[in-house]
Amino acid sequence: MNARPSALPRLRARARAFVFHLFRVAPLPYATGSVSTLVGAGIGGLSLELLAEGAVIAGACLALPATGWLGLALLCLADAWCRHREYRRIKRMLDRWGFHPRMLAPVSASRCQRDAALAAARQTGHHSKAHIFFRDLGYRWYHLLPDRCVDNPLRFFDPAFLRATFLPGKG
Structure with a gap:
């Protein structure tokens, strides 16, 4: 008989820790994506x-918003994945060079990017400095929308905004 403990509980614990880590790095995109998935699945069902x-017209009319909600969920998932990439990039920079405000200045205009930067700063021991930096810039917990989209909500569809959102760290 094998006396070695099963690897399954350890695997579950690591998977659970990874999922919680993802939610800590990008809480807003994952929360929005989860709610969008639930709404889209409900309407789709x-x-x-x-x-x-046999109510073809009513079913087809409901299929359109369900598709929209599920598309929003995919967009949120892509945004969350990009925030995780950004978290890893900022964490590497903080590990290598320590805290410098100029590292966090490019990611200060978006709540999702600030969350990723704060998670990286927390992992590297610079959380209080990063939190004070963002607070000194005037950002609070209720500043959810990116700065550029507060003035003009149609900027969500601007190619430059989409490039900056989904290709962090690229010129």
């Missing part, structure tokens, strides 16, 4: 029920 009952 209702749409499929209506299609099965």
Whole structure:
């Protein structure tokens, strides 16, 4: 009989820790994506029920918003993945060179980027300095939208904004 403990509980614990880590790095995109997935799945399920009952027009009309909600969920997931990449990049910089405000200045205009930077600073022991830096810039917990989108919400569709969002660290 094998006396070695099963690796499954350790694997579950590591997977759970990784998921919590992802949520700490990018809480807003993951929360928004989770809610969007639930809403999209709910509307999509209702749409499929209506299609099965023969209400084709009503089912098709509900399929459109369900697709939109699920598309939003995919966009949020892509944003969260990019925030995790940014977290790793900032963490490497903080490990290598220590804390310098100029490292965090480019990521200060977006709540999601600030969350990723704060998570990296927490991991490297610079959380209090990073928190004070963002606070001195005037950012508080309720500043959710990116600075550029507060003035003009249509900037969400601007190619330069999308490039800066999904390709962090690229010129």
